[in-house]
Structures are given as C-alpha cells and as structure tokens.
Amino acid sequence: MKAIETKDLGKTYRARVKAEGLAASFRALVRPQWISVDAVRGISLNVEQGEMLAFIGPNGAGKSTFIKMLCGILYPTAGELSVLGLSPARERRKLAMRIGTVFGQKSQLWLHLPAVDSFTLLAAIYEIDNAECRRRVAELTELFGLGEFLHTPVRKLSLGQRIRCEVAASLLHEPELLFLDEPTIGLDVVVKQAIRELIARRNREHGTTVFLTSHDPADIEQLCRRAVVIDHGGIVLDASVERLKSDYLGKKLIDVRFGTPQRIPALPGVTVSSESGGQKATLTVDTAVRPIGDVMERLSMTGNVLDITINNPPMEDIIAAIFQKEAVR
Structure with missing residues (x-):
C-alpha cells in the first residue's frame, strides 16, 4: 500500500464574476454570473510509505487545495484519491487518526493555555489514555527540548518555541503521514536547522512519511529525496532532489x-x-x-x-x- 495515490485528481470551484461599475454591480445582485475555476487539474501522483516528498510551486498554483483534498477537508470534483488506503472524503475521521499536520501560519494549540494542556486535550481527541499520553509527552518533551517552556502559555512563546510545540503536537498520536506546510517560515537559521533535524530523525526512526511544502530551498535540500513542482493546478516537474540540486539549485x-x-x-x-x-x-x-x-x-x-x-x-x-x-x- 502506498501512502498517497491519486489518479487524474481535479478540483473545480464555482466563482462569481466580479462586476465593474454601479449598474453592473446592481444587475449582478439580481442575476449573478458564475465561472468555473480549475484549482487542481488531473494530478496523478504516488508517494511511497516512508518517503519524504517536497511539493512546491508559486502562490496560487493549487498546493493548498491539493493538500486539503488529501486531508479530507475538500472533496475532489474529478479523479481518484487514496491516502493510507482510505478515501479522505468518505473516511475522514479514520484518516485524521493516522495523519499529522503542521501549518506554519495556523496553530493547532490553544494560545491562552500552556502547551502541555494542549497536548492533554489533543490526547483526549485522539483517544490516547492518560498513561500513554504522559509517556508520549515525556518522550516528545525530551526530543524537542520543550522542558523550559512546556508550562508557559503558548501566546508568550517565541515563534521558534511555538513551532517546536506544533511539530510535537502533530506527532503526539504517532501519525504514519505528516503534512508540513511552511514549517520553518519566519524562523531564524538555528531554529530552522533544529526543526529539520527533528523531522529527519522522526522519519529515520519511525518511518513517518513526510509531505512538505516550503519556500525555503534548504528545507527541500536537507529533508527530501524527491520534489514535485506544480503550476496552474498541474504537475510541471517530478524529479529527485539530486537532479533538482544539479539542475536548479x-x-x-x-x-x-x-x-x-x-x-x-x-x-x-x-x-x-x-x-x-x-x-x-x-x-x-x-x-x-x-x-x-x-x-x-x-x-x-x-x-x-x-x-x-x-x-x-x-x-x-x-x-x-x-x-x-x-x-x-
């Protein structure tokens, strides 16, 4: 079984045509006009279990839409999709128990609570018993060096400290597949390197599949073995990172x-x-x-x-x- 399998996957949005001028705006209220926008166009992609894949492209290329379909947040309008042998759209709850997500600009932690309390709440959501929760929190605290600020409200943490807690939270339920969307955005060089090393170690020791989007070439060079580039909703390049290094980096x-x-x-x-x-x-x-x-x-x-x-x-x-x-x- 592959971690991710898509065949001719597509997503089309229905968008309202923007009216120009007062009269046109008034008519649009009564009789709006609509157009179809293809955010993802026929993407066929296979990702092996334990693979670390970079999924890159310019803003508006369709990366976020594609990832949301993989996570079951959006329903595809065309094609076939399987993640860890499950249909994200029909089996979203089962899939959520087996994947982890980190979005650099969106937090899954409760800002006014200490990180340790967020871990406890997440453990309850993922149906992890108290003893196992304590064991995993202790393991992640040591691995990510969270001890100094584990009991500090998240809103008072530095960006680097928060991202470390975010990554730890995403691994609390020991997911088989980890989606990372700009995990090092806004971090200084030292913290970026620490986050990369932690992700690589998790992949090496637990075989966690990593699906990464990033605007930092160093993330791709140091973490991934394969890169997929998309634009206008379709794949432009699917090549090894070694080729990317020799030809483009x-x-x-x-x-x-x-x-x-x-x-x-x-x-x-x-x-x-x-x-x-x-x-x-x-x-x-x-x-x-x-x-x-x-x-x-x-x-x-x-x-x-x-x-x-x-x-x-x-x-x-x-x-x-x-x-x-x-x-x-």
Whole structure:
C-alpha cells in the first residue's frame, strides 16, 4: 500500500464574476454570473510509505487545495484519491487518526493555555489514555527540548518555541503521514536547522512519511529525496532532489561585509549582483563552475572581512528557472 495515490485528481470551484461599475454591480445582485475555476487539474501522483516528498510551486498554483483534498477537508470534483488506503472524503475521521499536520501560519494549540494542556486535550481527541499520553509527552518533551517552556502559555512563546510545540503536537498520536506546510517560515537559521533535524530523525526512526511544502530551498535540500513542482493546478516537474540540486539549485548567494572598501576579485562563475560603496556586496555563485569554499577563501584573502553569509536564491527564482527550462524541453 502506498501512502498517497491519486489518479487524474481535479478540483473545480464555482466563482462569481466580479462586476465593474454601479449598474453592473446592481444587475449582478439580481442575476449573478458564475465561472468555473480549475484549482487542481488531473494530478496523478504516488508517494511511497516512508518517503519524504517536497511539493512546491508559486502562490496560487493549487498546493493548498491539493493538500486539503488529501486531508479530507475538500472533496475532489474529478479523479481518484487514496491516502493510507482510505478515501479522505468518505473516511475522514479514520484518516485524521493516522495523519499529522503542521501549518506554519495556523496553530493547532490553544494560545491562552500552556502547551502541555494542549497536548492533554489533543490526547483526549485522539483517544490516547492518560498513561500513554504522559509517556508520549515525556518522550516528545525530551526530543524537542520543550522542558523550559512546556508550562508557559503558548501566546508568550517565541515563534521558534511555538513551532517546536506544533511539530510535537502533530506527532503526539504517532501519525504514519505528516503534512508540513511552511514549517520553518519566519524562523531564524538555528531554529530552522533544529526543526529539520527533528523531522529527519522522526522519519529515520519511525518511518513517518513526510509531505512538505516550503519556500525555503534548504528545507527541500536537507529533508527530501524527491520534489514535485506544480503550476496552474498541474504537475510541471517530478524529479529527485539530486537532479533538482544539479539542475536548479546550483547557485548560492553570498552577502559579504568589509571593514574598509574593497574591490571584489573577478572569478569565473561568480557574478556581483549588488555592491554598496565597496564595503558591502552580494555575489551569485554558480557552484558547478566555482566551489563555494574557494569563493569564501578568495574573499577572506582580500582582507578585513567583517561578515559573510551564504544563502539560497529565493524559491520564486528557482521555480521560474524550472518553468523556463521545462518549457524549452
């Protein structure tokens, strides 16, 4: 049995046509006009159990609609769908007991209660007895390092602390499949890395299937083995992350700050994207041409480097490159 199976899955919304002008607006109240909008168009996708899949695309591509159908929140209008051998639309309650969800901008915790109380309430919802609840909370508290703020109201936690509690809450009932929608959004570099390591460890030790959407290329690089890119409701690319790295994630951005004005040396594979008075610069590095370590060494040799930061290009740029390359093919 596969974790997720879809065949020609589609979702069409009925949208009201926006009227322009006072007279048209009045007529629209009496005789509204409607159009059909295809949010998801014939997606066929298989995800193996224990797989870590990145599901990416620009805003409005249909990612959220697709995930909501997988979770049983929305009913598909076309195609076939199976999640953990269940029909999400018809067996939503059974499915909810076997999946976990983390939405970076929406909380499943009660903001005015300590996280430990939210865990207790969730345990009751998932029909976990008290003894087992205490065992799992203790295990997750140690794994996620929640001890210092477990009894603090969620509204008083930092974003990083809250996200750690969110991920822990999603794992309380030991789900077989975990949906992660922007789990590291708004977090600093250290907390992001900690969250990634925890997710990877859960997959490694428990075989939890992970379905990830993210605008952070580092999430995809470090967590997933396969990436699916969609646009306008359809699949544009389905490839291994290794291929994604070699074909589309081969560029890095370096922000460097000098104590005194410096001239950036000309290097093959390195483009100066922006420069500010010789003391600050952003460089785009093609790692297939010039290793990132070599560039760092050459920059250090210029003298008086105060700070160097390495970043990935924005996900929007990566997706645009994918669309451009696939269109040529």
